[in-house]
Amino acid sequence: MVFNLRRLRRAVPGMIDAALVGVGAIGSMVVRAVLEDYPWIDLVAAVDVAPDKVGKDLGEVVGLEEELGLEVEDDLEVALIESVPDVVIVTTSSRLGDVFDTLLTAVGSGSDVISTCEELAYPWIVDPAAARLLDDAARWAGVSVLGAGINPGFMMDLLPAILTLPCTRVEGIEVQRVVDASKRREPFQRKIGAGMTPGEFRDAVNTGKITAHVGLEQSAYLLAEALGWRPLSIETSPVEPVIAERGVTTDYVKVEPGRVAGVRQTLRLESDGGRRIDLILEAYVGAEDERDEFIVRGRPPVHATIRPGVQGDWGTVGSVLNMIPTLLGADAGLLTVVDLIPRRPLS
Template sequence: MNRIKAAIYGVGAMNSIATRMLLDKDVEIVAAISRSKDKVGKDLGDLTGLGRQLGVIVTDDAKAALAESGADVAVIAVNSYMTDAVEQLRNCAEAGVNAVTLSEEALYPWNTSPELTAELDAIAKRTGATLTGTGHQDTYWVNIVAMMMGTAHRIDHVTGRASWNVDDYGPEVAGDQQVGKTVEQFNQWLSGAERPPTFGRNVLDALVADAGLTVKSITSTTRPDVAAEPMHSQALNLDVAAGDVIGFTDIDEIQTEEGVVFTFEMSGRVYGETDGDINDWEIKGEPDLVLSNGNVPTQITTCTQLVNRIPDVINADPGFVTMEKLPRLKYRAFGFHTYLEAGAE
């Protein structure tokens, strides 16, 4: 097998980590795409802190880069919601380039953005590309939970609690999380009609669908997380006054026709010095089961899954293939091209 060729799509904090990881796994970087005027024309190695140049110059012409670079896969780390993410995913699908993306809604967008997802699925099937949303939530919020569910005889209630540090994901995500707003501004934003779907909703949709259950009702409540003392957001380089917003917690709940209830509390906020990410799940039923990943390093496990999923995505059938349909993720000790099935690409 030849080495896999990858296009870096979005040159920020997450794809800087991903670039190093891809190189470690013998992936050839053949293009880098950014909208940022500060980055266009510069070498990807310089921008991602590798300490050496890669001979890959950042461009803002995504369509040309995808069409001409010979990329097997695009590694997208640009935004969070499908209304934004559709641009990058459509560019990849139309160019027939497989794509993995960190856009959180893309994890399982079939219910929250059905038209966009169906459109992308159709283009990808026509051109032979596979599009998949992954990241920390792939294993820790869906697949490892679904696997533990498989060890139950009867499930009454599945409850998850997770948190992540807004400062790990750059200014775009921190802005989405309303960091620095007053509570009044937060409540105004929350009551508006334009609120995007919660990421927890996508996680629960995936768990319900994977178990073959039927949604009866969905509730979603959101509370602001507020600074108890003055804090600083690194991602925004912004001081947040006590009483102002450092993020929020979504509490999503799905009741199913079969009686199984799913609840997920997902908190994305600026951390104080003693905070750490958690991933705690509990199943009530026969038997009761629990899972904890201690202080899980969400930022790194987001990047590792973004890159470790690449062989699965290239091997998969064309279309928008959500991560619960991919094989169980495996450790990749060797160059990624060694994990490709014959004829995959």
């Protein structure tokens, strides 16, 4: 392993220099959050390949009224050499294959890496070879790589794992997340088919325009690992439409009664000993009982509900930024969020 001088420097409290890769919707929110809520993070580089963003001031790109004196670049390797960040924040894609080269470049620069890529939350079930290569590269460079966010990364894996702390035994866990999509960004509302007819929805699913939630399986495996369970089988339901019972109008779509308001998806993971994890995700415009609900069947049982549910976009931004100090002090390698909390041994 290469001795990493940046990690030695972090032993002294002070500012954390961060580079941002991806100045889209979530990346823009990261910029705003850093400026308003994180005085100990200094953005030293911003990278995006979109021609309409490259060469412009970061403040202009994210819609601020003032310039930040930081130009958006399109060459990641050069940006990292020039800025020498402690951590690289990657907010570009949900798919591991799309971010893999970016992650390797960041690791090769000697920076820790944290990403909102859902598949990176538990990449071994997506591409074991790529995960192993990334882990080896991170260990050699003496840095950490982590997939983080609201879901996966917290609501349906890390938080229910923490809720089992007072339990002497756990026999099963059910997590239900109901999201009022009318509070989310336009791309999200379009992605769940809001406003479509049921027929249009089926066609969109068949053509891949509407896909299952990326990260549900990652959450199940993360939770099982935190509990020390050995998964035996996992079954994810097809994406089902939630049909509107009343008219709903958002800033972006109009949904009439009988049309699609959003999606519902379920997952069941079976473990040895008859133990199981059930995850239920509903995201639709006009959801009246927006919540995150957790049922732990164990000794003692635990039943907790958060109303309204945690907002996804800002929740993702907060989850990522708040993990950075812990990540900088973590062991080198490809990590998951449950590596950073107390875990039960395999049982």
